[in-house]
Amino acid sequence: MDTIYETIGTNEEKNRQVFAQAGEILRSGGLVAFPTETVYGLGGNALDEEAAAKIYAAKGRPSDNPLIVHIADIEALKVLCSKIPDSAFKLAERFWPGPLTMILKKSAVVPHTTTGGLDTVAIRMPDHPVALDLIRSSGVYVAAPSANLSGRPSPTRAEHVRQDMEGRIDMILDGGSVNIGIESTIIDLTETVPVILRPGYITREMLESVLGTVEIDKAVALGKQSDAPPKAPGMKYRHYAPKGDMVIVEGKNPDKVMECINRMARDKMQNGIRTGILATDETKACYHADCVISVGNRESEISISSHLFDVLRQFDDLGVEYIISESFSRKNVGYAIMNRLLKAAGGKIVNTDESEAER
Ligand code: TXA
Ligand code: MG
Numbered sequence: 040m041d042t043i044y045e046t047i048g049t050n051e052e053k054n055r056q057v058f059a060q061a062g063e064i065l066r067s068g069g070l071v072a073f074p075t076e077t078v079y080g081l082g083g084n085a086l087d088e089e090a091a092a093k094i095y096a097a098k099g100r101p102s103d104n105p106l107i108v109h110i111a112d113i114e115a116l117k118v119l120c121s122k123i124p125d126s127a128f129k130l131a132e133r134f135w136p137g138p139l140t141m142i143l144k145k146s147a148v149v150p151h152t153t154t155g156g157l158d159t160v161a162i163r164m165p166d167h168p169v170a171l172d173l174i175r176s177s178g179v180y181v182a183a184p185s186a187n188l189s190g191r192p193s194p195t196r197a198e199h200v201r202q203d204m205e206g207r208i209d210m211i212l213d214g215g216s217v218n219i220g221i222e223s224t225i226i227d228l229t230e231t232v233p234v235i236l237r238p239g240y241i242t243r244e245m246l247e248s249v250l251g252t253v254e255i256d257k258a259v260a261l262g263k264q265s266d267a268p269p270k271a272p273g274m275k276y277r278h279y280a281p282k283g284d285m286v287i288v289e290g291k292n293p294d295k296v297m298e299c300i301n302r303m304a305r306d307k308m309q310n311g312i313r314t315g316i317l318a319t320d321e322t323k324a325c326y327h328a329d330c331v332i333s334v335g336n337r338e339s340e341i342s343i344s345s346h347l348f349d350v351l352r353q354f355d356d357l358g359v360e361y362i363i364s365e366s367f368s369r370k371n372v373g374y375a376i377m378n379r380l381l382k383a384a385g386g387k388i389v390n391t392d393e394s395e396a397e398r
């Protein structure tokens with residue numbers, strides 16, 4: 040299949056034509072990738088089982104991993120859900136459009152193909168003009184997982200989508216780089232106490248300011264061991280992963296962390312392993328490895344979240360076999376950043392304070 044590639048720019052007339060064409064593709068069961076404020080999504084008609092099946096096929100995604108339905112209008116909740124708690128309206132008012140996905144009981148119109156067989160449905164109103172214009176011009180609800188091949192880091196630029204999806208989908212809309220760079224926070228509102236199934240830019244504190252107590256799914260809570268499977272099926276897969284092996288180094292003393300990272304890199308390179316270091320603007324100059332890339336500035340969480348997946352892809356492109364990453368404070372958005380880094384590293388983390396104690 041030839042994939043149509045269009046850039047949304049400043050020419051309003053051209054944009055109108057592109058949205059009309061993209062909307063038509065979605066209405067007729069095709070797939071269109073588009074930017075959101077979090078990551079690029081791979082959209083298809085959420086109420087069309089065949090379109091949903093095509094999404095799983097294009098991504099190479101297991102069909103038990105449900106899709107998020109994107110809406111442009113709050114009224115859509117009443118069509119897609121069978122029971123809507125007050126908390127959903129409160130959260131929508133505060134955070135939509137925005138990087139928050141709510142899990143609610145699905146209505147009969149939502150096919151099980153879209154929900155991976157579950158009786159609940161994930162819904163989000165994205166905060167990006169291209170996403171909203173696309174949903175509106177299509178007139179359908181748009182099921183959209185991140186537009187990467189399953190297992191690869193989520194796409195934060197149209198070029199990433201092209202790398203993974205060229206020839207597999209009908210159209211890619213290029214709306215430039217995304218703003219946030221990590222996927223939406225997912226909150227399950229079907230339990231008595233709301234539960235965060237995936238951390239993101241909307242933090243637990245922000246949710247608690249609207250809802251009171253909010254829990255974090257045990258399988259997702261950082262640093263806690265749990266045998267329970269995560270409630271968001273997608274969180275059980277090794278996700279967001281670069282091709283190379285990865286390890287995170289943390290510790291109280293930044294100099295020790297740096298020393299440890301340089302030592303590990305030297306060992307790997309001596310064994311002929313192409314090694315990369317995921318650094319920050321503050322530390323980049325202090326490292327020695329085959330590739331040292333800064334993910335952003337420690338003063339700005341968003342500079343880090345917005346570049347994280349891009350940097351993981353850069354390591355892939357550079358043929359890096361082993362990545363050593365700095366760690367980040369788990370406060371605020373840092374919690375979600377560490378969640379994604381830990382997933383990319385398959386949970387491997389070295390603590391310089393502990394190795395100190397062992398010596
Ligand atoms: O920011 C985002 O949410 C992006 C953009 C494109 O909107 N989308 C995204 O979709 O990250 P995806 O498919 O890559 O991740 C969706 C996650 C998966 O972990 C999936 O298991 C979970 O949402 N999920 C979807 N429906 C669910 C449900 N009914 N119950 C529990 N988890 C659900
Ligand atoms: Mg994804």
